[in-house]
Structures are given as C-alpha cells and as structure tokens.
Amino acid sequence: MAVDALDARILRLLLEQPRTSVREYARLLGIARGTLQARLDRLERDGVITGTGPRLSPGALGHPVLAFVHIEVTQGHLDTAADGLGGVPEIIEAFSITGGGDLMARVVARDAAHLEDVIQRLVQLPGVVRTRTEMVLRERVPYRMVPLVDAVGRAAGRRPA
DSSP states (O other): OOOOHHHHHHHHHHHHOTTOOHHHHHHHHTSOHHHHHHHHHHHHHTTSOOOOSOOOOTTTTTOOEEEEEEEEEOTTOHHHHHHHHTTOTTEEEEEEOSSSOSEEEEEEESSHHHHHHHHHHHHTSTTEEEEEEEEOOOOSSOOOOHHHHHHHHHHHHHSOO
C-alpha cells in the first residue's frame, strides 16, 4: 500500500494530536471531512493504522524494570514456546528472531527479583532450552513514529505521479 504525502500529513497529525476530532483534523489539513474519513478508513483497512488506544507506561503501572529476553527453543517447538509466552502478563511484546536465539521478548517487572521470577517461568515453558537477559538501563530514544512518517511523506512527494 502506497502512502502519499497527504496520508503522511494525516498520520503525523494523528500522532501529534491523538485526541483531536476528525472535523478538527480536516480543518487543520485544509481538506474536506469526507476526504479525511475516506483516507482514515483506507489507512486502517490497509493496516497502516493498527490501533487508536492510549500508550501506557509499564513504570507507572508499577513495573519500572525493562529487559529484553532472548529465548532459545528446541527445534520444532517454536510455536509451542511462543504460545506459552502469551500466558505471561509481564511479556509486553515477543518476536521470532534470527541470530542468538529463536524468540525475543520485551519483559517488564516490578524489580530485579520479580524479573528473575518471570525468567524462571519462561525456562519452564515447553520447548524453552535457555534464556539470555539484557536489562535496560535507560531509554535513549523513546518509541516514535513521526520521523518515519516524515521520511515516507518526503519520499512520496518525490515519486512521480
């Protein structure tokens, strides 16, 4: 799905002002409300916009420790192990990866002892052979999408119509 320059402007506005009404977005962009709504519907249908809920802070929820856990899995048991990760509430994301491990999980915890408890649960999951944990010391670049949206918009503006 190609995102054009107007789509990029819409996405940027959604990211920067998530609580604004569709009518106000249309006014700020200088386009008709129907045009904006049609674009939003297409961006959702095409999977560009994947959610509209708030981003929550695990730290504010009492889980300030963040770690990335590499998980090695017995050959042929990737799906079983990955399904088991879904039962651990402290895992807020998990991915199949290449390199040193088969899965990588983003894990939050109340403290170091709680993180150890979570890791002990992980090594007991069917198919899990071993884990390697890397604790986050400080966030250096927070999750962001605006720079990527801007780059996509600039590239779309240079593409021939």
